Amino acid sequence: MVYSSIFLANEDPSLTTDEKKAQVANADKALSDGQAAVNAATDADGVNQSVANGKTAIDAAHQPGTNLADQKTAANTDLQKEHDAVVKAINEDPSLTTDEKKAQVANADKALSDGQAAVNAATDADGVNSALADGKTAIDAAHKPGTSVDDQKTAANTDLQKEHDAVVKAINEDPSLTTDERQKQVADADKALSDGQAAVNAATDADGVNSALADGKTAIDAAHKPGTSVDDQKTAAKKKIDEEADRIKRQIDSDANLSLEEKNAQKAAVDRQAENAKSKIDSANTADEINDALRSGIIAIDAEYIPGVQKSIQNPVEVHSLVSVSNNKNELPNTGYSNNRSNSIVSLIISTFSGIMLMLGVSKKRKDNGK
Incomplete structure (x- = not known):
């Protein structure tokens, strides 16, 4: 009977190993106690009673557990x-970011599925308990907290600062930008950094931190706007020099108070200044240097035009002197007109002078007749 009880306990899938050991121990004790009672009996009734009590105790040692299902x-x-x-x-x-949460939830789902499959495949209580424990461990392991939000903010702000410093360096080393343009772009980068870090600090989760970081970097990067290439700026500046030189030479040519010799001399000087300015432009390495060369070149070109001075006729003696000189040299002194034009003016002056002298003679004759 005792062996039957022990067999049932050991083969009971509803019992754990520890429960089986405890029940077998109880059966062993019931056997020992029953046999002791039998041995102590003094008559047949005592023996029979001890046997009955012993069997009852041995049978009671086996306590089936909750059914496996x-x-x-x-x-x-x-x-x-x-x-x-x-x-x-x-x-x-x-x-955690949204993507990290999705991944971890998926891991938890898989751990649940795997755990329940293991439970269902178990053939005894020990198997069920083992599958349950393993399943809980796997489910718990699915949650992996990220770096604290405060630490993520610190890292994001550091990244923004590095991005800002790199962009500012690129701005300050950009030869296509003028000093004023650089200063404005650096100010824009500074503002983008400040705004970006403020957004990072206001974030309440990893997604917010990452979004503020991405937006901040985009804004910082946008602060640097390279100018027209240095070569293209040189080409444009030299074109302006040529245009200014042409404009000044047209002014010189249209100045009636300059002689042909003076015009040619001034235009030659303009050409020299233009070539000098273009040479300086070619030697320039930055937008500032190009602009300085352009500015100084235009000033130098403009300075080469010295307008002629128009002379006025004040009295007959000056007219007579002017006519005499013109007759001798066939040109007006310092008028800037060509010989043909000078001759026309001389003829006009002579005619005017003759008319004045005639009028003076007639007036004198009338006075003489009146005396």
Whole structure:
């Protein structure tokens, strides 16, 4: 009888190993106690009573556990509760990004599925308990908190500062920009850094930090706007020099108070200044140097035009002197007109002078006749 009880306990799938050991120990004790009672009996009735009591005690040693199906149902329920709690913790974790949360929830889902499959495949209580424990461990492991939000903010602000410094360096080393343009762009980068870090600090979770970081970098990068290439700026500046030189030479040519010799001399000087300015432009390395060469070149070109001075006729003696000189040299002194034009003016002056002298003679004759 005792062996039957022990066999039943050891073969009972509803019992754990520890429960089986305890029940076998109880059966052993019941056997020992029953046999002692039999040996102590003094008559047939005492023997029979001890046997009956011993069997009852031995049979009572085997206590079947909850049936295996119910244990499995309970284990699967426990796994589901563990999964739901872990998923809730994952979704409420501000240190995780949306993508990280999705990945971790998927891992928790898989751990639940695997755990419940193991529970269902178990053939005894030990198997159910082992599958339950392993399933909980796997589900719990699915949640991996990220770096704290404060540490993420610190890292993001550091990244923004590095991005800002790199962009400012690029701005200050950009030869296509003028000093004023550089200063404005650096100011824009400074503002983008300040705004970006403020947004990072205001974030409440990893997604907010990452979004503020990305937006901040974009704004900082946008602060640097390279200018027209240095070569293209040189080409444009030299064109302006040529245009200014042409304009000044047209002014010189249209100045009626300059002689042909003076015009040619001034235009030659303009050409020299233009070539000198273009040479300086070609030697320039930055937008500032190009602009300086352009500015000084235009000033130098403009300075080469010295307008002629128009002379006025004040009295007949000056007219007579002017006519005499013109007759001798066939040109007006310092008028800037060509010989043909000078001759025309001389003829006009002579005619005017003759008319004045005639009028003076007639007036004198009338006075003489009146005396």
